[in-house]
Amino acid sequence: MTKSINITLNVWRQKSAGVKGGFETYHAANISTDMSFLEMIDVVNEQLTLDGRDPIAFDHDCREGICGMCGAVVNGRAHGPEEGTTLCQLHMRYFSNGDTIVIEPWRAKAFPILKDLAVDRSAFDEIIVAGGYISVNTGGAPDANAIPISQEIAEKAMDAAACIGCGACVASCPNASAMLFAGAKISQLALLPQGRPEAAQRALAMVRKMDELCFGNCSNERECEAECPKEISISNIARMNREFFKAGIGSAVM
């Protein structure tokens, strides 16, 4: 049954990168509880536009929870209070009539704010460019099961590959560390035979790039795995550490 609620929003507004921002308050009336969080912002933006004011800028694309484009910190929680959910899949039924909701952008030195809730996450792309790929010619499609891989390993690699690169791990980390992201990206390739030939080079290059981009350092707070919309485990961070030590100490790669 559809219900409507009235809520108050405290939204971070910032005109552009590098300028001072601040919170502004908006009242959202008659919000259907069937709406997603982003649809609720759409409704607020429509009213802002009609009033001749600047609508709230926010990132979004597929609105199906698979692209990794959306994300904001809602009442202190990345992607809001629901576990394993992106902001676009968070529904207004999780809020009550009269609630005040504080919406902030991802905050990290490595993710500069572009406008309002939209942040620049190209730092993640740079980490991928540093080594998050395999450089072998695949040729024609190989036969299925030509390389035997156990179900367990395939599942682990797939769990790591579920990362959509939304940045919630960095946003929720008390240290703004990107180790869950880097761990997942290193793991998905390190687990499979196709990724092994370049594993040492990859681990060193991606970790060094991550440091260069001014992300913080992991202190095993575990907030990232609790907030990750794809529920990626910190066992991937442990695997990244193993790969890094193997590469840094055990391999000939400089």
Place this chain on the structure above:
Amino acid sequence: MNWFTNTLWTSVGKKLLMAVTGLFFCVFLALHLVGNLTIYAGKDAFNSYAEHLHSLGPLLTAAEWGMLLFALIHICTGLLLFYQNFTARPERYAVNKRAGGRTLGSATMPYTGVILLLFVIYHLFNFHFVDKTHTTIFQIVSTAFSKPSYVVIYTFAMIVAAVHVSHGFWSAFQTLGANHPKYTPFLKGLSLVFSLIVGIGFGFIPIYVSLLV
């Protein structure tokens, strides 16, 4: 820089330094506690433990210098990480809420660490850098803990140590890459048990000694 410093000077490398030195101090805590527990067997047992320890001579001196080196690595790396992590988020959130990962121990690591550093310096000046020619270690300890202020400071410091260890112990294994579906839950449990042993084991000694005198 060469390959070695290049590896250790990364975020993962610095974590490794924290983990290795931290685990070393966990072993030290366990040994120190076993030694201290001889106080429950009476004055003579405690004094004889101290005597046997000091009869190790150069071995003990080597261990002390090794510990100083490890302490310097743990403290300097920890402070550097704390500074870097602070600057990694120049603008803080207006609303902070935990998602369930953070614990009392993990959230307070830098602060409990600094308190422990101050305590260790205080502790060394109380019991280590003192003239022991005309007295026994038991006398020094019982004189110190006859003052309520010492009992309060020491017991408080041991609670802080327990909180620090509760996160540090399992966290060191995770950093070393030892994460396993079978053993990690056990290590997390062991971390909690070890922190309780440290807190209760060390924490009751000042109270016990103060009741003796």
